[in-house]
Amino acid sequence: MTKKILEICIGTPCYLMGASELIEYYNNLESRIKDKIELRTSHCLEDKCEKGPVIKFDDKLYFDVTPERLSKIIRKKTQ
Amino acid sequence: MSNNTISEVVKLKRKLYVELVKMMIKENLVEEIDYLPKKMIRDDTPRYRCCEFKERAIFSERIKMALGYSTLNNKNIELHELASDLYKADNINNIVEVIEQACDSCPIDKYIVTDACRNCVAHKCLNSCPADAIVIIQNKAFIDQNKCLECGKCARECPYGAILENSRPCVRVCEVDAIKSDAKRQARINKEKCVVCGRCIVACPFGAIADKSSIVQVTDKILKKDEKTAALIAPSFVGQFGFKVSPETVKYVLLEIGFDEVIEVAEGADRVALEESREAIESLENDRILLSSCCPAFKKMIVNDFPDLKDNLSHTDSPMLTTAEKLKRYNSDINTVFIGPCTAKKEEAADSEVVDYVLTFEELIALITGFEINLEKVIERREIRDASKFGRQFAYSGGLKGVIEELSEGKIKADNAEGLAKCIKKLTNLKAGKSNFDFLEGMACKDGCIGGPGSMINPKAARKLIENFAERSNLKLK
Secondary structure, eight states: OOOEEEEEEOSHHHHHTTHHHHHHHHHTSOHHHHTTEEEEEESOSTTOGGGOSOEEETTEEEOSOOHHHHHHHHHHHOO | OOSSOOOHHHHHHHHHHHHHHHHHHHTOHHHHGGGHHHHHSOTTSOOOSSSHHHHHHHHHHHHHHHTTOOSSSOTTOOHHHHHHOGGGOOTTSOSEEEOTTTOOOOOOOSEEEOTTOOOOSSOHHHHHOTTOOEEEETTEEEEOTTTOOOOOHHHHHOTTOOEEEOOOHHHHHOTTOOEEEOTTSOEEEOTTTOOOOOHHHHHOTTOOEEEOOOHHHHHHHHHOTTSOEEEEEOGGGTTTTOTTOOHHHHHHHHHHTTOSEEEETHHHHHHHHHHHHHHHHHHHHTTOOEEOOSOHHHHHHHHHHOGGGGGGBOOSOOHHHHHHHHHHHHOTTOEEEEEESOSHHHHHHHTOSSOOEEEEHHHHHHHHHHTTOOGGGOOOOOOOOSOOHHHHGGGSTTHHHHHHHHHTTTOSOEEEEESHHHHHHHHHHHHTTOOOOSEEEEESSTTSGGGSTTOOSOHHHHHHHHHHHHHHOOOOOO
16 A cells, blocks of 8 residues: 655744644554655745645645644544 | 643744744834734634634733733833834843733632532541531532632542642642732732743643743844844754754854854853862862752742752852853953743843843744744754863753763762752752752753753753764863
């Protein structure tokens, strides 16, 4: 099975708004789900710096992402 | 994750800092600032209060503190009035304040009976209460708050754990007992007792406690071409600016946005290490146990709450003051900005002649964001070699302890305490003559400076990065 790609922007505006909490969330995922996802970091995702933290999951952009939201996004798409 | 969770309140504060810096750069702060609450708190912004109007009223108070002004002393003043003279800002006194409109007047009844109470036959709560404050009403225990001594026996005795200890988050984390409730049940900070450790700021879920900032003043200074401004970066800075951002890149960017000089405070820490280990040996000969003086919160707590131990405090200045003093000696006109994870340093700086401003890492990253610089994209670097591995280790708990032991070649038996609660324990034992160390390193924050309220990353990760950075130094301690 091909892995779904999770891209987290770690550029300074996203970092300031909590991108590190998203990476931490990914790192602590249970392996059943983590194995289906490949993490990549980005310096900037489509210049949407005002709406950080920005992520791209399975080719879709999400803004203002919190760990709680990330959890929902991932779980919905990896079932 | 850092010790400091990035809640919506924290995000809003950071967005505010970024906006203020952008307005400073565009030179429209005075004209635009009155519109900022409306611009940033919109009808559709997530809300935590009754209406957007209250949300904006609270936000206006946040802006006052971000400008360095007191919220308590400037109640009926419009924002543009404050913004028109940034240097009247009283960011000197009362670094930490309660924003009255935001404080939710949390319940202050210390013990309450929950629905888990079964009105059991044993009535252990009732029998254990020394004040006869518990009665049974409607098949449930009830605590008469007028009689309650807040001893907690009932809560410990209840077999169902049905009695809850209830304390305000701010009061619970304050180790020096500086927060009380006023007549309106709102939190009040006793300035004399407060050591500005910043724990209450992080703890309040309503974001009702804040520290004043100097972010606009520093932005103004670095934008001024005819003034010289130096950035003094605390030993704990390594790794705080992003995952792949090197210390050398941080230095490059600081010079790029207008700082004229960037120096590691570890440079001053090197000299403190030499001086304090010399003082420790001298003290050992005179049977005087020495207490470290680099953490201002630890120091102030000793002065306030352990006056008998005041003479045990090291006379050596803190690394921040040592570094700033040297800069000012060579150039008395230079503005000195200390950059660290610490709120207590804001007060230490205000009381000093040599440090003009303090920014936390959080504030500096907001400032850099306001300059529209993305650190992760910057590839340029500037070499940093101000300090030896000794000075660089001051950033984490146990660092100074190790330095003193090494420099005294094992003659000094050093110990350390991290977090005010542990510091209090060690100091209490010391006062009672029950301690077995010659030197105590005291740090108000758990993990040391890397666990400070203005830090950005996990202290464990920070410690590793700093250890590597310290090992990389090829400077010898003179």
